[in-house]
Amino acid sequence: MIAISYSSSANLGPGYDILSMGHDAFYDEVEVLEDHSNEIKISGDGIPLDYKKNTAGLSASMILNDYGIKTGIKINIKKGIPAGLGLGSSGASAAAAVRAINKLFNLGMSHDEMVHYSMHGEIAACGSAHPDNVSSGIYGGITLVQSKNPVKIKKLKINLNFSILLVIPEFFMENKTMYARSLVPSKITMDEHIESTQRLSSLISGLITGDRDLVSYGMNDNIVERARIRMFPYYYDLKRRVIENNAISACISGAGPTVLILYDDKSDYNGILRSVDDVMRSYNIKYILKKSRIMEAYND
Amino acid sequence: MIAISYSSSANLGPGYDILSMGHDAFYDEVEVLEDHSNEIKISGDGIPLDYKKNTAGLSASMILNDYGIKTGIKINIKKGIPAGLGLGSSGASAAAAVRAINKLFNLGMSHDEMVHYSMHGEIAACGSAHPDNVSSGIYGGITLVQSKNPVKIKKLKINLNFSILLVIPEFFMENKTMYARSLVPSKITMDEHIESTQRLSSLISGLITGDRDLVSYGMNDNIVERARIRMFPYYYDLKRRVIENNAISACISGAGPTVLILYDDKSDYNGILRSVDDVMRSYNIKYILKKSRIMEAYND
The missing domain is CATH 3.30.70.890 (GHMP kinase, C-terminal domain)
Structure with a gap:
């Protein structure tokens, strides 16, 4: 199962930790396959291959654990979003992986639940679970974090052309x-x-x-x-x-x-x-x- | 010249010093007349009659001074909004007086300018010039204070029925x-x-x-x-x-x-x-x- 997630810009000025906008500048593509090894295997260029140090891997392991999924998975990540530039690169890999896993195992997650798991993937990248980038990585558009715990996201209806x-x-x-x-x-x-x-x-x-x-x-x-x-x-x-x-x-x-x-x-x-x-x-x-x-x- | 201004509720929860809503629960009515004494005379029941201690009087004196108006005025205030209850009573008298003076002398003030003068009247009531109540007292509806100095107010378009x-x-x-x-x-x-x-x-x-x-x-x-x-x-x-x-x-x-x-x-x-x-x-x-x-x- 393949899913993609786009680059995003968090904060938008005064919206620290609450606002983010997805844009079509870059995207990550993540493929998730079942694997009978009972492990989480990561592949891809220039990314951490230990799943605990990879945002997609960390999100995946939480989902498998919470949903009691016993099979292993392979996660292949094609990074399109350059890392370390404030473009939501780490969050996008997590969001795409979560979306792919949701489809692969038919988990029927709500958008907010997907944000929840993607956000926890961010811990692998920066040590804290911040929901802003992954919110627009799941919802698209401009998102407002109403609450982080529990995750409650609102996608704003935008009427400005830019x-x-x-x-x-x-x-x-x-x-x-x-x-x-x-x-x-x-x-x-x-x-x-x-x-x-x-x-x-x-x-x-x-x-x-x-x-x-x-x-x-x-x-x-x-x-x-x-x-x-x-x-x-x-x-x-x-x-x-x-x-x-x-x-x-x-x-x-x-x-x-x-x-x-x-x-x-x-x-x-x-x-x-x-x-x-x-x-x-x-x-x-x-x-x-x-x-x-x-x-x-x-x-x- | 007679003008009225309604009661209002500032803050609306998280909007301290920036949000306010006007409501038709109560209103003040202020009449302003030219007076050849060169003084600002206040009349009304249960209000300070020294113009420097009265929100309407203080706003009025600033306007007369800034616009170089040499004549005196009589301000008669009929308080409809009970004072000291968080209903924007002090600001409403100021806002109504400013609106009446603007019409009486044909000053052509913008709404934001009227907020500016009304806000300074608030100093007479509580020692600080806060713009929230007087914003809805001038604009009506729910107002957002974008900036206090210079005064910049935005009236929000509300689509909730309540x-x-x-x-x-x-x-x-x-x-x-x-x-x-x-x-x-x-x-x-x-x-x-x-x-x-x-x-x-x-x-x-x-x-x-x-x-x-x-x-x-x-x-x-x-x-x-x-x-x-x-x-x-x-x-x-x-x-x-x-x-x-x-x-x-x-x-x-x-x-x-x-x-x-x-x-x-x-x-x-x-x-x-x-x-x-x-x-x-x-x-x-x-x-x-x-x-x-x-x-x-x-x-x-």
Whole structure:
């Protein structure tokens, strides 16, 4: 049984650990087969082959255990999503594996149950079970984590028309997500909280009602992005410049270093491209660009 | 020139200092007339007559000053909204006065400008310029404070059908709003922040898309209501009981002590009434009930 899951951008500015958007920039393809060895065997290029250290493997082992499935499985993972760039790569392998196992064994899982198992796979990648990327990896579209325990996800109905440009710096940081999470402050002031809720409320209202200005205003974060800025010194310059070219907004994709730019037909697309190039050159950082669209839904 | 402004409930659970809803339970009526004394004269029953201590007077004096209006004015205030009960009474007098002055002198203020002046009137009542109640007092409906400085308000498009029941305890606390604000923690943990953003996002999505379950889930607050619970010991019991009777949800109205209950045709209205009575009797607190509807919009 084969399933795929697409890349995604978590947080979207003020939605730390609650918002994520799936996009069709990249995808992982995962094949799951029954195997009579009673083991979980992982195959694939450039990924951990010990199932306990692999997000797909860890999710799979939890499902087999919880459902009392005694047979072993083979999981073959074709990574299409580059890892360590804030594109939800680890979560996508888990989500695709969970979806494939659900179909293979006819488990009839709800979407939230699939998010639950996929999320626990994330522990293999970064030590914590965060549900944001895997939510859009299961539901597609833009998802809101209402609750993590128990998992309760709401897919938002989006009425804003936009395209996506991903600016993907070509650098790799060891244990990046773990480091990025360590920079998040454990306490914030009430004023920071209120500013953040103003932005988040604006972003969500704007996405649902198709209000471009609200999205522009809302997609700004004064807590997590600010705390992590040392990891992405180019970010504020890049954001300022693309907004001067009438991009809708920009944010750090997940734990970075990728920057997600939203634009539409009011934007000066060539101006955005020039700005990106100017800024990334000035920081002496190589990058690739990837145009994409929101990944609306999975068919299964 | 006469203008009115209705009662309102700020916060709506997780929207501290950003959300407010106008309702037609009560209203203040403010008449503003030119006066050749060059003073601001206040008249009305049971209100401060020194214009610097009166929300309407303070707003008025700022406008006259900023617009260079040299004439004096008489402000006659008919209070319909009981004060000190979390119903936006102080803000409504200011909002009505600002609206009347705007018309009287043909100032052509934007809604946000009227919120700005009304908000500064609130300093007379509680020492701080908070924009939530006066936003719904100027715009009507449910308003979102995007930013306080400069004032930027968004009126949300609501697609949920509901009725309002206000449970108004008959007790009065001196300087209640100031005390209530002093209980709000100056710092919160990141986990509290995330839970709060989950609730708030759910509430706003639910109101806009008409998703009753999302509103039920979202209208819960783990920060401000929790910190103030000593002021309203009946609140959690009351909330639990009305939800058992299928109310949509309930929250503290502004800084309390009033409780706002949302219900609809799925609710057991008589069961709600019985529950309220049981709980308030068990706490030995007298109360009045007021049914109302959302106040959709002002015509001016």
